[in-house]
Amino acid sequence: MTSKVKLAGRCMCGAVEISGTADGPTAGACHCDMCRRWSSGPFFEVTCGDLVFQGEDSIIRFRSSVWAERGFCGKCGSNLFYHIVDSDEYQIAAGLLDQQSDLRLALQVFTDSKPSYYTLADDTETMTGAEVYAAFAPPSD
Template sequence: MHQCSCLCGAVTFTVEGALPPASACHCTKCRKHIGHYEAGVDVPRSAVSVAGAEKVTWYFSSENVRRGFCSICGSSLFFDIVGHDRIGINMGAFDTPTNTKLALHIFVADKGDYYDIADGLPQYLQVPGRG
């Protein structure tokens, strides 16, 4: 069981089960929402239990993608592709050890010019398997 929360504690949630490898997204929308690149894991919706869900504000950054953040402190928590059975959890929300590691980088052509990706992990122009 993984404990998660926003900065102010108004939204807390748990994620059950082992976490898959994490990914880093360098697309412009993630960078604008997070303030840097986004690192997260996708987990089954059924594995997530949220307390304070009424404090989560959802912003549709595209027709099928919404991003969840705390309406009090602004912490970025969720990346949700509407209609999928999985939900993305931003790694910064985890309060407890995750026992996972970053496995790949996506949308690297959109990365900021102020940093390099030098960890030796695979880099993709899009999401592998989606185009």
């Protein structure tokens, strides 16, 4: 049984603050081309529910695929989240969180897209791009 943990954080300039709950808390890393282009490395995230944004007017949302958008602060440029559009699921950038010492890396996705110049040491569950699409992509019409 995983426990719910309250999380809080903010962007670099403080214009956007977040609060919510997460399971564990566990972190994930995405190695897809888009995430690496967006964050200049793997996108480390914590999936949060019951999310509340303060400073919503500073959030810029970019529709990066048919089913997802990415958010960043329009004032300082901090990456904020990856969001599945037709859901309440937000994957918050782990670096925004005030308390990161209890995070545990539990999942890496798009491992078949990971470049060879880095390797993460933690032993985690892994998923290829095909496995991610099969598990999470909405059905096409």
